[in-house]
Amino acid sequence: MNTRAALQHAERLCKQRQARLTPQRRRVLQLVIEADKPIGAYELLEQMRDGERRPAPPTVYRALDFLLEQGLIHRIESLHAFIGCAHAGTRHTSQFLVCTDCGQVEEVCTADLGKTLQQEVQRSGFLPSRPVIELLGLCQDCNKRTY
Amino acid sequence: MNTRAALQHAERLCKQRQARLTPQRRRVLQLVIEADKPIGAYELLEQMRDGERRPAPPTVYRALDFLLEQGLIHRIESLHAFIGCAHAGTRHTSQFLVCTDCGQVEEVCTADLGKTLQQEVQRSGFLPSRPVIELLGLCQDCNKRTY
DNA sequence: AAGGTGTTGTTACTTTATAACACCCGGGTC
DNA sequence: GACCCGGGTGTTATAAAGTAACAACACCTT
Numbered sequence: 001m002n003t004r005a006a007l008q009h010a011e012r013l014c015k016q017r018q019a020r021l022t023p024q025r026r027r028v029l030q031l032v033i034e035a036d037k038p039i040g041a042y043e044l045l046e047q048m049r050d051g052e053r054r055p056a057p058p059t060v061y062r063a064l065d066f067l068l069e070q071g072l073i074h075r076i077e078s079l080h081a082f083i084g085c086a087h088a089g090t091r092h093t094s095q096f097l098v099c100t101d102c103g104q105v106e107e108v109c110t111a112d113l114g115k116t117l118q119q120e121v122q123r124s125g126f127l128p129s130r131p132v133i134e135l136l137g138l139c140q141d142c143n144k145r146t147y
Numbered sequence: 148m149n150t151r152a153a154l155q156h157a158e159r160l161c162k163q164r165q166a167r168l169t170p171q172r173r174r175v176l177q178l179v180i181e182a183d184k185p186i187g188a189y190e191l192l193e194q195m196r197d198g199e200r201r202p203a204p205p206t207v208y209r210a211l212d213f214l215l216e217q218g219l220i221h222r223i224e225s226l227h228a229f230i231g232c233a234h235a236g237t238r239h240t241s242q243f244l245v246c247t248d249c250g251q252v253e254e255v256c257t258a259d260l261g262k263t264l265q266q267e268v269q270r271s272g273f274l275p276s277r278p279v280i281e282l283l284g285l286c287q288d289c290n291k292r293t294y
Numbered sequence: 295a296a297g298g299t300g301t302t303g304t305t306a307c308t309t310t311a312t313a314a315c316a317c318c319c320g321g322g323t324c
Numbered sequence: 325g326a327c328c329c330g331g332g333t334g335t336t337a338t339a340a341a342g343t344a345a346c347a348a349c350a351c352c353t354t
Binding site (some may be wrong): 036116127128129131 | 180211225242244246247253255257259260263264267268271272273274275276277278279280281282283284286287290
């Protein structure tokens with residue numbers, strides 16, 4: 001992901017929505033994007049360290065909450081970690097291919113899957129708000145490497 | 148879920164597999180099943196309390212690990228909690244409808260969804276091992292109640 | 295009896311996340 | 325300007341979830 005472009009995009013989106021992408025929030029977003037793989041809240045805190053002092057956890061969690069609300073990042077439940085959203089600003093249902101070997105996560109977006117889920121769910125009267133779809137396994141590279 | 152039947156079924160399965168469903172593991176399984184909604188590890192520990200003394204966390208986590216390996220329970224990642232498996236012993240890919248209001252979780256099993264996922268995933272060369280599919284939202288009852 | 299394997303008990307600790315309260319800054323209003 | 329209000333931030337403390345490491349035991353095999 002191109003960090004500069006992503007940050008500019010985020011700024012446009014927030015402006016449109018009158019949401020305040022403050023310097024602190026922007027910085028957290030930048031760190032998440034630059035990590036280019038899921039990064040944990042406490043790892044972020046380390047990267048925000050300034051000399052001796054490191055911000056306290058609520059600092060980063062508040063920024064993360066904001067970024068999640070704005071759809072600028074995703075939370076990977078099975079890893080307790082966060083990654084930049086590859087489709088910020090568009091309505092989409094993501095799935096995440098989580099490599100248990102190298103830790104890389106790919107965000108994919110299968111339209112069919114979203115539909116199938118909707119159908120199943122509507123039949124049972126369930127009203128979905130947030131889907132969590134994560135596939136743990138081996139990415140192509142790590143899979144090859146095991147031969 | 149019928150607790151007695153489920154426990155008997157679990158015992159049969161473990162016997163077949165030469166896996167040891169010890170009294171302790173059986174007890175944890177029973178507590179998970181009886182809870183009838185997702186239950187956290189520390190809540191289980193409380194229920195295992197005997198007078199003053201409560202077992203230490205590893206006790207329950209080890210039992211939970213065993214039960215997960217045997218496919219007798221599922222872990223709901225988005226809740227950090229565990230529920231009994233509705234299809235123990237059968238190969239299946241489950242989805243979980245998690246009500247954010249009442250906390251109930253329904254395990255559904257849409258064949259199509261599994262297929263769609265497989266296809267998507269194979270195209271990208273990803274080799275899946277464990278799927279995590281959870282839909283947070285409102286169950287039918289809680290949805291109605293909000294009107 | 296000796297040794298091996300798997301289960302349990304126990305202590306201590308790490309990692310992840312949140313509650314509660316104080317402070318500060320910018321905008322509008324009197 | 326003085327005031328208030330609301331959102332954002334700083335800080336302390338604590339809760340909740342999960343694991344490492346080692347000792348003890350139980351059962352089976354040789």
